[in-house]
Amino acid sequence: xxxxCHFHADEDVAGIRINDSGEQSFTCPRTTGxxxxxxxxxxxxxEPADLPGLxxxxxxxxxxxxxxxxxxxxPGRWVEYGVVEAAYAAANPKDxxxxxxxxxxxxxxxxxxxxxxxxxxxxxxxxxxGDVLFHAGxxxxxxxxxxxxxxxxxxxxxxxxxxxxxxxxxxxxxxxxGNTETHxxxx
Numbered sequence: 406x407x408x409x410c411h412f413h414a415d416e417d418v419a420g421i422r423i424n425d426s427g428e429q430s431f432t433c434p435r436t437t438g439x440x441x442x443x444x445x446x447x448x449x450x451x452e453p454a455d456l457p458g459l460x461x462x463x464x465x466x467x468x469x470x471x472x473x474x475x476x477x478x479x480p481g482r483w484v485e486y487g488v489v490e491a492a493y494a495a496a497n498p499k500d501x502x503x504x505x506x507x508x509x510x511x512x513x514x515x516x517x518x519x520x521x522x523x524x525x526x527x528x529x530x531x532x533x534x535g536d537v538l539f540h541a542g543x544x545x546x547x548x549x550x551x552x553x554x555x556x557x558x559x560x561x562x563x564x565x566x567x568x569x570x571x572x573x574x575x576x577x578x579x580x581x582x583g584n585t586e587t588h589x590x591x592x
Contacts, residue, residue: 407539409529412438412445414522415486415551417541420449438517462507463527466500472528473537473559481563483540483556487548487571490524494580502582512578512586528557538562546571547578547586 410416410433420429432446439445463469475492476484484492494501504520511519532539537557544554548571556568578586 406449406533407529407541408447408449409522409525409555410435410445411447411522411526412440412517414519414525415544415548415554417539417553417555440517462523463530466497466503468524468527469531469536471497471500472524472531476537476557476559479569480559481567483542483558483563483565483568485542485545485548485568485570486521486525486528486555486557487546487576488569488574489528489557490521491576491580493524498580501580505582510581510583512581512584514585525555528555532557535560540565542568543570545573546576 406420406429408418408420408431410418410431413433413435416433416435418431418433420431422429429449430446431449432444433439434444436443472489472493475489475496478492479488501520504523505513508518508520508523509516510521528537529539531537538560540556540558540562541553542556542565544551548554578584
């Protein structure tokens with residue numbers, strides 16, 4: 406099982422099973438950007454089989470449909486996280502604007518929990534239910550300060566060589582309301 410750090414939307418972490426009930430421990434390897442300096446750890450208990458995949462704001466915004474639709478714009482390909490975010494924002498500008506207003510975005514101001522973290526966490530939940538597929542991979546363009554970032558696809562899994570990156574598309578951060586970056590590779 407893998408999770409995205411609550412404070413780094415671009416940090417994918419592998420879990421370590423800690424007991425027979427399926428509970429897993431996760432530790433973000435970064436030592437900055439957490440509420441308390443140092444590495445950040447959290448536990449995840451297995452969800453009951455009958456628990457719905459999404460709830461709260463993610464359900465209200467229809468992300469079970471909207472996020473796979475954003476990935477579906479690139480059929481048969483693995484899509485880098487930033488491409489998914491930009492596609493979702495273009496198709497759902499009001500909803501994305503609401504997320505940015507509520508959580509902020511690093512294209513506006515550095516912040517620990519952002520709209521990107523919320524979307525990445527929601528994608529993680531969708532991957533656990535099989536709605537989308539996850540693959541860790543290289544970060545490009547704006548996110549190239551990370552060694553890895555999440556990549557997403559719709560089932561069935563395409564060949565890993567079939568990828569669409571942020572850098573491939575030469576995108577900018579213009580889709581973020583209040584964006585202060587001048588071009589897509591600023592961090």
